[in-house]
Amino acid sequence: MLKKIMIARHHGFCMGVKRAINIAEETAQDKDRKVTILNEIVHNETVVQRFRDQGVGQAYSLDDVGEGTLIISAHGIAPHVIEDARAKGLDVIDATCPLVTRIYNIVMKVIENGYHVIHFGDPHHDETQGVVGHAPDKITVVTSKEELPNLPDWTDRKLGLTSQSTCNQNEVAEFQQLAKVKWPHIEIFDTICNATTQRQNAILDLAPQVNMVLVVGSKTSANSVRLAQISDAICGRGILISSAEDIRDEWFADEKIERVGVSAGASTPEFLVEAVIQRLVALSGGTAEVILPERRERIKNVASQAG
Numbered sequence: 221m222l223k224k225i226m227i228a229r230h231h232g233f234c235m236g237v238k239r240a241i242n243i244a245e246e247t248a249q250d251k252d253r254k255v256t257i258l259n260e261i262v263h264n265e266t267v268v269q270r271f272r273d274q275g276v277g278q279a280y281s282l283d284d285v286g287e288g289t290l291i292i293s294a295h296g297i298a299p300h301v302i303e304d305a306r307a308k309g310l311d312v313i314d315a316t317c318p319l320v321t322r323i324y325n326i327v328m329k330v331i332e333n334g335y336h337v338i339h340f341g342d343p344h345h346d347e348t349q350g351v352v353g354h355a356p357d358k359i360t361v362v363t364s365k366e367e368l369p370n371l372p373d374w375t376d377r378k379l380g381l382t383s384q385s386t387c388n389q390n391e392v393a394e395f396q397q398l399a400k401v402k403w404p405h406i407e408i409f410d411t412i413c414n415a416t417t418q419r420q421n422a423i424l425d426l427a428p429q430v431n432m433v434l435v436v437g438s439k440t441s442a443n444s445v446r447l448a449q450i451s452d453a454i455c456g457r458g459i460l461i462s463s464a465e466d467i468r469d470e471w472f473a474d475e476k477i478e479r480v481g482v483s484a485g486a487s488t489p490e491f492l493v494e495a496v497i498q499r500l501v502a503l504s505g506g507t508a509e510v511i512l513p514e515r516r517e518r519i520k521n522v523a524s525q526a527g
């Protein structure tokens with residue numbers, strides 16, 4: 221029987237996501253011009269759909285945008301895309317997270333100083349494509365430590381190592397160690413963002429205390445996927461759900477499931493997390509405690525709200 225619902229210390233919207241949504245909402249107020257978001261403003265289907273419902277256009281290629289204002293998503297973009305958009309006569313509003321811009325700045329600075337950059341990340345992710353787009357010939361994307369043996373020795377050049385802002389911090393730490401062995405002269409730059417570190421540390425704290433962790437977030441959200449993977453490795457059940465509707469009653473048929481943790485990726489709105497909590501309380505027959513770890517105390521029993 222589900223008795224406790226424990227909420228991760230850090231979860232949900234990060235600074236970069238809030239900022240991008242605010243910029244997009246403000247820009248969407250302009251009813252005189254067509255406003256289009258290039259790529260998903262943040263990787264959450266509910267947020268994306270809300271902008272669509274407001275009449276904001278959604279495009280995945282500049283070729284599909286003919287006029288008006290173009291919003292660059294929180295994950296950023298290659299600089300030539302912004303140049304091409306301006307050349308087409310579009311007004312460009314850049315909602316790139318400042319911590320992604322920080323990665324661009326690090327990468328460009330070391331490249332100007334003659335370095336080749338190894339970037340640890342997902343080559344298909346918008347953020348990585350934006351980083352690589354800054355200097356395609358000078359950046360090599362590496363996805364896993366297994367690729368290391370096949371990479372050149374690069375004894376002839378200075379090397380820098382960066383990573384996608386939302387990577388698993390333990391995987392990156394391990395990769396950094398192995399890279400240092402292969403290329404003793406490599407210079408390492410920590411580019412995982414604070415929001416990612418906080419949310420992963422909160423999971424490392426929460427997962428050992430529960431029988432299951434539900435992470436609210438979209439499959440396209442790299443940091444949400446990561447939180448579910450980390451939870452799964454620790455407590456044996458880390459499940460990514462996009463909303464309360466994804467929760468299955470049968471997950472709780474096992475009497476041993478007494479404590480469930482709840483977290484959410486950096487692009488997940490809080491109302492989706494609230495709905496998940498309400499659904500879990502209802503599943504417990506209205507008896508489960510909801511515990512916020514900040515204060516380590518029983519904060520409320522939302523049985524009366526479960527309806």
Ligand code: SF4
Binds near residue numbers: 236294320443
């Ligand atoms: S996860 Fe980090 S890099 Fe990405 S938008 Fe949030 S703060 Fe910025």
